[in-house]
Amino acid sequence: MIEKTQIIINKLGLHARAAAKLSHLANMFNANIYLIYNEDKVNAKSLLGILTLAASVGNEIILQASGDDEQEAITAISDLFNRKFDEES
């Protein structure tokens, strides 16, 4: 299992479209992937789960993955965060 701390840098935070992109990406990996924010831990493959976090810009969340492709998963997801979910050019 690996973990990575990630800061949300896109203006809108984990709103619907970003959350949709995130869960879509997470579903491409075999690993179990979770997002941990405050006390909550949600499955990154569930759009609804991500939405319930209501994480906004500036918040720090932890990405957690376990499985054969955990490294690739964390790298790809972290990259999506850093690209600001491709919303702001």
Next chain:
Amino acid sequence: MIRIKGKAVSPGIVMGKAMLYNSAKEVIRPEKISEKAIEKEVWRLENAVKKTQAQLKKIDRDLQKIMGGDSALIIETQYMLIKDSHLLDEIKIKIKNNLVNVEWAIKETEKKYLQIFNTIPDLSFKTKSNDISDVLNRLIENLKKGSKASLASQPGQVILVADDITPSEAAKLMSNNKLLGLVLNKGGETSHTVILARTMGIPAIMDTINATDSIANGDYLALDSISGEVIVQPTQAVVAEITIKSEKYQIYREQLKTLSQLPELTRDHHQFHLYANIELPFESEIVQAYGAKGIGLFRTEFMYLDSKMSISEEEQYLIYKSIAQNIFPHPLVIRTYDLGRDKSDGSASRQEENPSLGLMAVRMFLKKREPFKIQIKAIQRANSSGNIRILFPMITEIEEIHAIRGIMAETREELLREGKYPKKDVLVGIMLEIPAAVRLIRYLKDDIDFFSVGTNDLIQYLLAVDRNNSDVAYLFSPFHPAFVHILKEIRQEVAKISKEVTICGEMAGKCFQALMLLGLGFTNFSMNAMSIAEIKRVFTQIHYTHLRKIVSKLDQFSSRSEIEEYLTESLLRLYPDLLIRQRLF
């Protein structure tokens, strides 16, 4: 037991279970299920999910077309939510662990997420709760047996309760014989849905305003569209009372049917002719049983709407030919597509500010010729038995008639070349619906063989009243002096050029209105098959000479109420039995 009042628009008495059509809101209650039923509930859920996904996908595609490119965020979010296997797993776990119906499991899941979202301080996330509710409600809607697609799979017949339904929806529902009766919140008396219900002999009540709020799916209803009332969950005493009334009504209907054998003569042997209006080809098989001597108006729009204009010449030819043979030797009048007005037929190429003054019927035909040309050709070709006539709606000016004649000559040439032209030409008629057309009659001796009066539209265009607008519908009266006058003018003008004229609107099927028309000298009436026997009963018990005398005095009156009152009173004085039906019930 609740009583709901409405307007009785298609007579009859029936009792049966209610089915709400398109009903959005319904109270969801928890229902305990057995372990064995878990699998079935999960299966229902999965089916509804598939349906919901397909619907959202379609909405998304449609929206993309309109907005050009980007998906609508709301729909996209909802689509993602319904694809979220974790959400669905949660619902499934609720079904299994709590042994509840899937609807309740969905509601509980919705509640949980609404609570979570409502504690989030960030406003932009609050809107997410709408998405969740929306998509889950859509899911619940798709679980319903009564949703659009599955009426056909309903066991037994139902009384349909709806806010309003379009004529094409109504036609589909009626054609699979599942419909016992119809209760609508809205609906004007002359809407096409009502006309259809009457032809099919399906009792209907409209203008109930809030029937859909007071009636739940599966409620037992007594629908009495003699008095215009729906009784929800009637007591046994009321059921007994309604049953007796219904039997009486059946006897009365039977008596009317025996009338269909009588000759079409008034007591003083003045000849009249009663024809049927039909909308669907199969109706031609039943109208003669009601006493119709031919079809005075075959509305062809449904054929067009069902096929989205792709119906071929060959298909149409076969339909027209078989109806003409069914009805032979009586005439079959086929009206060409009357599209583009109050029917939601999708024929309009753009939004019009005043559709009823816009591009419709023959006007549309002269702009977009192909489908109409195919229709004309099919009609000409089908006339091998020689009893087919063609009728063109919404004629405004003589140029239109010349253009139509030109096209008919073309199609005739084509058929001759193909060796398909029968020996006889079809007779050509026009509808008198626009007041201006009445003034053209005298010039049409050589161009037109017969005329047909569309009373509803003629009143609408003469009085500038939309009969479906409840704020002004009171103005819509066949007894307005101006309308009575124009009827007289039509009668005289047509006689001058020695042609025939038929009254085709719903007016022909109403006792006092039909009597006024007979008194004005009209002898051909085409109406809903259901009304024929009743009109025949009335016509066969009066003297034409009396009627003429009464009607000749209409000129003295300047208001519709005076005319109506005078007619009703003088007729009832002479023939107190005229309204025997109203007395029976």
